[in-house]
Amino acid sequence: MKRGDVIGGYRVVSDPTNADGGKCVWAFAEKDGREYFLKRFLEPKRPREGGGGSAASRRIRLETCREFEERHRSIMKRLRPDAGGAGNLVLATDFFHAGSTYYKVTERIDTAGLEKPQSLGPKQRAVLLRTLATSLRLLHDIEVVHGDLKPANVLVQRREGAAFHTAKLIDFDDSYLSGRPPAREDIAGDSLYGAPEWRRYVQGDESVEGGQLTTAVDVFALGLMTHVYLTGSLPAHDSRFGSPADAVNAADPLAVDERLGTSTQALLTAMTSADPGARPTVDDFLAALKDPEACTLHATPQPRPATPAAPAPAPSAADGPRRSRVQFNPPDRPHDGPADDKPTDDRPAKSRVRINLGHRREGLSSDRPTP
Incomplete structure (x- = not known):
C-alpha cells in the first residue's frame, strides 16, 4: 500500500504508517468524494492460487483466514454505524481483501482530543x-x-x-x-x-x-x-x-x-x-x-x-x-x-x-x- 494506490475502490492519499497501528498499517483514503481511514492488516495472509506450501499448510491458512473474516464480519453485523445509541462509536464501514491482504475502512474523523x-x-x-x-x-x-x-x-x-x-x-x-x-x-x-x-x-x-x-x-x-x-x-x-x-x-x-x-x-x-x-x-x-x-x-x-x-x-x-x-x-x-x-x-x-x-x-x- 502506497500513496496513489487504489485498493477496493479507495484511493490512498497519504503515506502509510504503522504509528499506533499494532499489526496494521494505515493511511487516509478517498472514495466518491468522501474521506476514509484505511487499515491494512499485516496478518493473516490468504494463500495465493498456485502459491507454494503444502496442501495441509494451505488448509490451515485458509481456516485461519475464515475465522478472521467471520470474527470481523460478525462484529460489524452486530455493531452498525446506524444502530441506535451508536453515535459515540467509530465503527467500520467496509471490510474486504485484495489479493492476499485484508483491509478495513472507517470514516475519517478528527482524532484531536483532550490529553488530560x-x-x-x-x-x-x-x-x-x-x-x-x-x-x-x-x-x-x-x-x-x-x-x-x-x-x-x-x-x-x-x-x-x-x-x-x-x-x-x-x-x-x-x-x-x-x-x-x-x-x-x-x-x-x-x-x-x-x-x-x-x-x-x-x-x-x-x-x-x-x-x-x-x-x-x-x-x-x-x-x-x-x-x-x-x-x-x-x-x-x-x-x-x-x-x-x-x-x-x-x-x-x-x-x-x-x-x-x-x-x-x-x-x-x-x-x-x-x-x-x-x-x-x-x-x-x-x-x-x-x-x-x-x-x-x-x-x-x-x-x-x-x-x-x-x-x-x-x-x-x-x-x-x-x-x-x-x-x-x-x-x-x-x-x-x-x-x-x-x-x-x-x-x-x-x-x-x-x-x-x-x-x-x-x-x-x-x-x-x-x-
Missing part, C-alpha cells in the same frame, strides 16, 4: 465517563467484548459550543463475542490494561479457557481507565509486576488513590478484582456515577475501605466459579437511554452506591452472578 481528562472538573469527568460507559454497555448488551479498551482507543472531544466533553470509542479490530475469543496465539490487546484472565490466557495458562474471557475483561480495563481519568495515573502496584493484571494474578492488590471517595475506591477495587464474576457490570458502574461525589478528588486522603483478611488466589477453571470476597451492592438501576453527546440522562437518581468491603471468610461470600 483528569484536568476536568468532577461533573465534566462524570459526563465523560458516562458517555464512555454507555457506549461500552451498547457492546455488552449484544455480547461483544471490545478487547482493547485503553485511553489510546478513546477520543475525548468536545463539539463546538457544547458544554461537556464526550468519549468516542474507536478500534474494534480486537473485538470478539463474549466467551468466544480468538485462539491464544491470535488474540490481541494491551497488557497494561488487560484483565487477569486475559493475561493468563495469553501466557498459555491451560486453566483459563476461552469461555472465561467475557465482557468482564472490559470492566477490568474500564476500572483502570476510570482511575486514570480521575487521578492521572493507574492504580499503584509493586514495580516487580509488569502490569496491574500481573499484580492481581499474584494476589498483590492494587492501591487505589485515597483521594477518591470511599465508595469510588471500593467500586474500582471491585472492578479490578481477580475474579471476573466479582466485577460489577457496566450498568452498576453507570449507577455508581449518579453519586455526585463519585468523580470528586479530595485534597486529603479519604478512609480506605476495609479489605479482606487474606487476598483471594487467582481463580482457575478447575476450581469452578469463585465467589467474591468483595461484596458490591449497586443501587437499583433503571435502563439508561443512549448517551450520544448528552451530558445527562432522564432516569431518576438513586441514593449513592453502597459498597460493603467488610471482612469475609471463605465460603461466606455473597452470591454474585457472572456478568
